[in-house]
Amino acid sequence: QTGGTTASSDTDANASGSNASAQTTFTYARAASVTSLNLWTEITANNAFAIDKVFEPLVSFDKDGKIIDWLAESHMISDDGLTYTFTLRDGLKFSDGSDVTAADAVFSIKQHQAEKDAALPLTADIASVDAPDDHTVEIKLNSPYTPLLAELANFSNGIVPKDFGGKSEDDFFKNPVGTGPFVVSDWDKSGDLTFTKNKHYWQEGKPGIDKLVYKVVEDGTQAVNQLKTGEVDGIESPALENLDELENGADTKVETAGSWVTHTFFFNTKDEHFADVHVRRALAYALSREDVTKAVSFGHATAAKTVLPKAIEYSTQDSIKPVDNDLDKAKAELAESKFPQGFSAKILLASGNNAYSQAVQLLQSAAAKIGVKLDIDSVDIATFRSRFKAFDYQIMINSAQADYPDADSIIDFQADPDGFSKSYWTSYSNDEVTKELKQAQVTPDGSERADLYKKIQQTLADEVPYIPLYSPDIVKAVRKNVSGLEVLPNDSVRFQDVKIG
Amino acid sequence: MSHTIPAVPAASGGQTSGALLELRHITVAYGGFAAVDDVSIALKQGGALGVVGESGAGKSTLARVAAGLIAPAAGRTLLDGRELAPIRRTREQRRRIQMVFQNPDSSLNPSHTIRRILAEGMLLHGTLGPHPPRDVVDARCRRLLAMVGLGEERDILARRPRAFSGGQRQRIAIARALAVEPDVLVADEPTSALDVTVQRGILDLLVRLRREQGLALLLITHDLGVVNAVCDEVAVMRHGQIVADGPADLFFHAPLAGYSGDLLAAAREVALQAALACKPAFRYGGKDLTREGKKNVR
Amino acid sequence: MTMKRTLAPTLVAGLVLIALIALAVIVIPFLSPYDPIAEDIAAMLQPPSLAHPFGTDQLGRDILTRVAAAGRIDLALMIGVEAAPFVIGTAAGLVAGFYGGWPRRVITLLSDALIAFPFYLLVAVVAFVTGTGVKGIFLTFLIMGWIIFARTVTGATASLASAEWVESARVMGFSDLSILVRQMLPNVLSQAVTVLVSDMVALLVAIVTLGYLGLGIAPPTPDWGTMIADGQSFLSTRWWVSTLPGSAVVLVGIALALIGDGLNDMRRNA
Amino acid sequence: MSGDDNLIAVRDLHVVATADGRPLVDGVSFDVARGEAVGIVGESGSGKSLTLRAIMGLMPEGVRIADPAAVAAPSARPRLAMIFQDPVASLDPLCGVVAQVAEVMRCHEQGDSGHADSAPIGRLARRFSPSIRRESRRRAADLLISLGLPESLREHDRYPGQLSGGQCQRVGIAIALAVRPDVLLCDEPTTALDVTVQRQILDLLARLRGELGLTMLFVTHNLGVAAHLCDRLIVMHDGHVVETGPTARILADPQDDYTKRLIDAILPIPADPSAKPTGAAEEETGSTAGKGKEPR
Amino acid sequence: MVLGLKARPEQIADMHRRLGLDQPLWRQFTSFILTLVTTGDTGESIAYHASSRALVLDRLPVSLWLVGCSAVLVVAISLPLAMTAALHKGTWIDQLVRVVPTITLGMPEFWVGLVFVLLFAVTLKIFPVGGTQPGIDGMLYSMALPSLTIALAQTPFIVRSLRTRILDVLGADFVTTLRAAGLPERAIRRHVLRNSLMPALELYGMKISFLIGGTLVVEQVFGLRGVGTLLFSAITARDFPLIQAIAMYCALGVVIVSTLVRIATGLVDYRVREGR
């Protein structure tokens, strides 16, 4: 019943236990190759989710987005919110066998701060990073910054050996040494990446597989077919439309987790049409988010009512009253706007994304119902990026994703007009919101912070600088005989508990 | 250097006066090799010059020069004593010199109807006046076809060349050339693909036009029987040069040496026996053999 | 009248088929109770049934109506996009084949140089510059499409250029232009049209493939390519979404190929 | 002539057009005896070529023989070979002429050596053995040179496009001879050639006939050629044989109306005044006639 | 992916300056050509931070295998089909050979590829779904479906033109001569084929560009790591230096292949050899 591929035959051998030297390999189909393992300068998913197999941070997060201690055995935050103290676990070793000390962690954080090409820089106002002893790392801030812990959970704050173990930075990242469960063994920058298990991994007896192969399979359908025949053991990003087939397949199943992603229509509020809040509200009322969700998600997404996905703390998804699906109100809003007779505009769309193309068509026909003519401007993904970053668009569809499990991750990025993303390139600006979000950054977790985020979310929902559409489940498809795969809400997975057979 | 046929004062090709069409010292070279090498010929009004010679001698090339299709490397072409441009001729000059090509399969545009093939030249040159009505054109086409012995069928004008046999096509090509009332007809082996009975009809027509309309004829052939039937002068070509020329009577009756002799002998050998076997008169030769031959052509 | 050349049976079959397709494409959107672009999420991805003979797509739109509506666009595009290359290529081929010499060398060189770049690469690069959609397709076909006509017509013209009927036309006093257009063209046209017909299929397939590569016609304009591409991920579970629009392309392909065959037969037998 | 000695016997041959059943050859019968040379003459389209092809068993598309038994050989099937009208078109343009002749030679030697070669291995060995190839090429070149082609063919082969029409026709004859035929069928083999070459080919055929004792069936529309070569003539018109008999008799004393018209249409070439006034003498001087007169 | 959005504008500008991407397109192109001519280098890929030449050369084997296998398959399918159709002209066999390729004519390669994968790989499990396997036999095994997909897209054109040509040649006088000379059918077919091949080869030379273009789509569908998929990702990443490099190598490939085709026609026809 198996396809006779490497992975399955290995598995068979392992299962029967007849051959002690049998290797278990997990082959993971991914859409793009790993081009760099530099944890500080890299940011795209194809690189990030390889980096986090090699390097690990002090704290991390679990399946539900909750912060957990990782290399740190425990952490402590001072009451004034200015001092963070981490205690390292005992017996931590790098994959080359050397011990992990607090000096390594200090070096890593300082190096990250010094990196001028940092992709996910630490935004907290850090006063000092010290190692009082071999097991303790101490970070002091000049002003409180609540999201710091969540930021530290990011893969970009993984721990590298002090002074790169004597190598140059370039050489080090070509052949990196970290505390992660896997070690890079064979790496084709435009193709597959093979990891072997880290024999010195701190979690006893893990990982359960000997080899992990990141196999580049660009075409989604191809990946699905390879999974069906067992040529790969898992798919990183199966298309939502294939999920029911994979869920019900004889040899396949899917693993899910709540997500930090919201697919969203963004309005360029610099555009004369979308500067008008009534226009934006009119379109939001015209559209049914339920319909969009239903059309593209095949039951694997929830319609988004607010900008914060449900898996992030302080999301008001369940209580908020969104501007949604009411044609009469839509017409009324448009009548109140500067363009009561309607107008025409363009939606910028990156080609090659089926779900987006469906969603855009739904917005198009919704708009048509209130006399707004929308044309679709479909461009390749690279053009898409450069266009919206230059504010050269009117409406676009894109996804908003939290990088770390804190509401600030999204709100700061999407609503701060002075941030470098200028409210996610919408140029949306509301002084009230700006003030509140700054304040939320320094307010410790608790109901006060919750209130701030509630207010922000309601304002954003009413003024509609963007229409959050749906938050898809984070889904990984695997062979039926795979167990122990931990799916993370940032779209990554943990392989250390994986077993085949 | 041309050997003139003996016993006749040299009719030197260069200076024939009063000629209708004259080619002087024509040389045509294909990449260094002279297909026609310093050849001069002249045609009087109503005259008929037969050019004979082996394959590749340059006969067709000479004809193409006369018709203004290829520019010679050297030499001049004169019509009525006035010089003609080698290729860029005026429409009227074109009209006066027409040509019939050797190959009946390829000499008519396969996608045009016979009406169009015959009429387009007349319309171009205004032979029938400006904007002639269709029935006038049709009537003229039918007359032309009748001239070459075709045209009983009602739909003949609407047919395309494929619907005609080789002999019929050859005759249509001749009709097309004659349609614009040329002064000179250059005919390149017009009967070589035909069987004898059809050939007879065409030669008949040419002789009549010569006589009645003063058409000058440059007839290229390798069939000496045809030359005998139609031409009053003969030029023998070999290796791009004229090796012998003169009146046809003398060509056939004077004993010839060299290549011309070989040619005549070979032709006689394959053709004469049939005649010998059936026409005793030929064998013993009345004095008027050529006349006799032409009488057959009617 | 014998002048009427009888039509080859394959040609008749092809013409009938294309006429039926054209009829369907024109009539169905009028008769259909569905709007090709109005979504009905409640009815998404229904298999073929009486109400929806071709089923519905991801947005609940009736696929039959959409196939017909897309046919209008695609067939019009096919003809529109192919027209200019056909005219340009045929003209270039006529000149190259008739005169030979440097015109032929220039045209051969140009087409050799262009053909060295794979078609889809060129499309991609053009899409890069002009953006995706009809404009890019049109431009690419303008750049590449004429070559096949130029080559075919060059060959055909060259083989006829020395035919004696061409010389006859010269002797008759016709100008070169007149010989090219009135004498030569009718004889090479059928070959060019034969190529045109099969090239149209190729074009249609190319448009479809561009849809797959995401470089095709922008929605909501229904287009076979985008429909097939959108449905390809359902191929094993909801076959109708991609297969039925695909069969429209195949049908047009068959019709055009039959026409091409018929023209060929007629050319050889006439 | 006894019936057994007839190499070819055509009995009431009917050839019809497949499309409309129109009769093209309509009841033709004749015999050709061993060693005889028979000419078929007649108007264009009278069915001469079709008759020949029917004997050869090579019907073109669009026609068929109504009764295949009509052309069955009376005794053991003789070996047939054919020479065609268009010398250049009847050779493979992409294959060297020596190679073409050699291929035909090899093919017929295989057939000849009978049982020994019927094993597939033997056949294969024969086909690919270089020595056999070399040997057959040498003999093909010999044959071609003996027919008057240039000596240089021994060293390097030439393609048909590189030879003149007359030379190509000789290659065609060589191919026919390589079959080692009992009967040589010729379909207007000289009409495409100019007179001097035509005469050479006819001389060659006459010589071969004398040397090899070939039986010949010769289609032509040129009565002169027929008279030159053939003992007997068959005159065809509109699918029928209208007259048959010894050449001299038919030419001198045609019975049928069509034959008369045919002979009447011949364009005469005035006789050489210096020639001896006898046909026989003319024939004897033959091809050297021209040279004899050279001194003048 | 949203990760990537946070890249600072200064960084991007910096990288663009480093790679010369702030220059106008034509300037980039001329400097590309200049470096190419002077150093033989095709520049560095933006997306992969690696030498574009190394990237292309790395992917080349798979594409060459694919093009090679498809080219062989095209011939292996077209020749017998065309011959059979021509020899049985007008019969149902002929009709079949003429109609079936007509059907595939209208099928886009990606669709045929998908169906093949579903049929032969997923359902019947005869061939691998995609990717390549090591060794020559592994390669052949992995190339079976992709090259068949490409071949099927190309054969209709070749079969049709070849059949027409074979019919013409079968009617040629020389075939009658060879028949009259008693040559066996097999030998005659050899002569016919050789004479029919020329136009087919020329068409083939013209189609080779499409064939190489076709690998782009097919590599994508079968997950083959060839130049086609590289190009695809280069396009989506706007990796202009890499696109230029690929275009150049493709053009080189087409030139080489058409030169080979020309040499092949020369082998078949001495007239081509002698420059006509």
Ligand SMILES: Nc1ncnc2c1ncn2[C@@H]1O[C@H](COP(=O)(O)OP(=O)(O)OP(=O)(O)O)[C@@H](O)[C@H]1O
């Ligand atoms: N276009 C051409 N290019 C090169 N050589 C040519 C061309 N046309 C003719 N020739 C050569 O010029 C010579 C004369 O050719 P031409 O056609 O005039 O001969 P011809 O006397 O008409 O022969 P035939 O009786 O066979 O028609 C021949 O050797 C021929 O090969």
Ligand SMILES: Nc1ncnc2c1ncn2[C@@H]1O[C@H](COP(=O)(O)OP(=O)(O)OP(=O)(O)O)[C@@H](O)[C@H]1O
């Ligand atoms: N393949 C064919 N299909 C249909 N009719 C044919 C075919 N071949 C020959 N014919 C017809 O058969 C008749 C006899 O043809 P055939 O070729 O035997 O004539 P022929 O006596 O050899 O004439 P020619 O002297 O012109 O060669 C002609 O009317 C011709 O049209």
Ligand SMILES: [Mg+2]
């Ligand atoms: Mg000539």
Ligand SMILES: [Mg+2]
């Ligand atoms: Mg015949």
